[in-house]
């Protein structure tokens with residue numbers, strides 16, 4: 452029998468790459484030297500996790516843990532933007548909690564439609580039309596699309612049930628759900644029948660509530676015995692915990708009071724990762740199997756012990772269906788009370804995006820591994836590196852201008868960088884060439900494309916068009932551009 456608990460899955464997601472921008476020059480009959488008209492590349496598709504009410508387990512991810520969204524298409528001439536890459540939607544059950552590889556919780560997805568942007572598509576690169584400016588009238592280059600984000604995430608399912616059942620294996624937890632609701636979980640006389648929590652919907656008077664049954668718990672579970680404590684995350688959200696006690700067990704050393712005590716001891720060792728404390732959750736005791744005469748006697752005998760602890764006690768038999776009505780109504784009342792005390796949470800259609808961080812800064816440090824070398828860090832410089840086609844001198848010149856304008860050069864000079872000092876940004880290392888006036892002239896931003904007439908004046912209309920493309924195409928780039936007009 453598999454002892455693996457399946458409501459946890461590690462998935463590997465790759466968002467789509469952004470399409471490259473296009474460097475193109477407008478051509479018309481009798482007017483061979485037109486302005487730049489290369490379109491922007493399309494953004495890569497995101498990978499989204501979306502809560503779907505028809506999905507109940509994470510099992511699918513177990514078998515198919517890899518997923519990739521569509522790439523953005525390249526921009527083209529005549530100002531044609533590349534199509535955006537297709538978004539990939541992965542359907543998850545309500546109650547899915549998402550963790551990063553470092554174990555940091557990044558999303559807790561509850562309610563149909565709740566969406567988490569799990570991996571962001573790379574931005575498309577700007578085409579040369581959008582890069583045109585007064586100083587760089589006909590750029591002979593375009594920006595590369597950025598690679599899509601690649602991430603490994605751990606998904607964990609925590610039921611959003613109102614009532615959580617606890618009990619030794621074979622106490623009758625699954626049986627109880629099956630007689631109280633329409634759920635038909637697997638019931639058998641061997642322990643650990645339940646490997647995946649079952650969920651049942653129960654009606655008590657005007658109250659409709661859910662009940663989750665979790666795999667049997669045994670002493671030592673907190674050290675990993677049996678199925679361990681992993682599945683306790685399923686009851687973290689429950690309004691009330693129900694101890695289901697087998698009063699008919701013939702196992703030596705077991706009786707209702709010590710069973711409950713043993714499980715309470717294990718519970719105390721579990722730290723809910725969603726916060727809150729399980730100790731504070733209300734509990735009731737269900738003494739099961741009273742259709743067996745000895746069990747009925749035992750139940751009657753131990754009832755006062757539990758009541759003395761302030762616990763509500765119900766004697767039931769899922770076999771002869773005794774005591775179920777009372778139990779149902781009592782649970783409905785506790786759930787009602789709990790709901791009234793909770794702030795109303797309607798997370799319809801919530802979209803969780805990674806936090807927007809301030810990416811304007813950068814740092815320059817001495818490279819600890821290479822003498823006389825430097826490392827530049829920062830979201831913008833690193834992005835600019837990814838956008839640069841290093842096979843194109845003009846594109847490299849544009850990068851140098853951007854870095855210079857950000858203040859990277861000043862900072863390097865301050866730290867004592869010399870011409871030729873190795874400088875690393877992201878995945879790329881190059882030799883630092885300070886833009887002395889002569890260099891600056893060399894990288895003046897004029898088109899180096901032989902088809903371009905360098906004196907060609909760019910008209911106001913073209914500049915306006917470039918602005919429009921920037922705005923409409925990939926507006927998010929605005930602050931990245933160092934276009935002086």
Ligand SMILES: Nc1nc2c(ncn2[C@@H]2O[C@H](COP(=O)(O)OP(=O)(O)OP(=O)(O)O)[C@@H](O)[C@H]2O)c(=O)[nH]1
Nearest residue numbers: 620621622623624625626639643644645667769770
């Ligand atoms: N006589 C009697 N047997 C019962 C009653 N309730 C459950 N059983 C039996 O107890 C056994 C275990 O029942 P389950 O509902 O599978 O128990 P469980 O607590 O879900 O067990 P695990 O999933 O293994 O933790 C089965 O053989 C049931 O038929 C009852 O009220 N009376």
Ligand SMILES: [Mg+2]
Nearest residue numbers: 624625644645
């Ligand atoms: Mg069961």
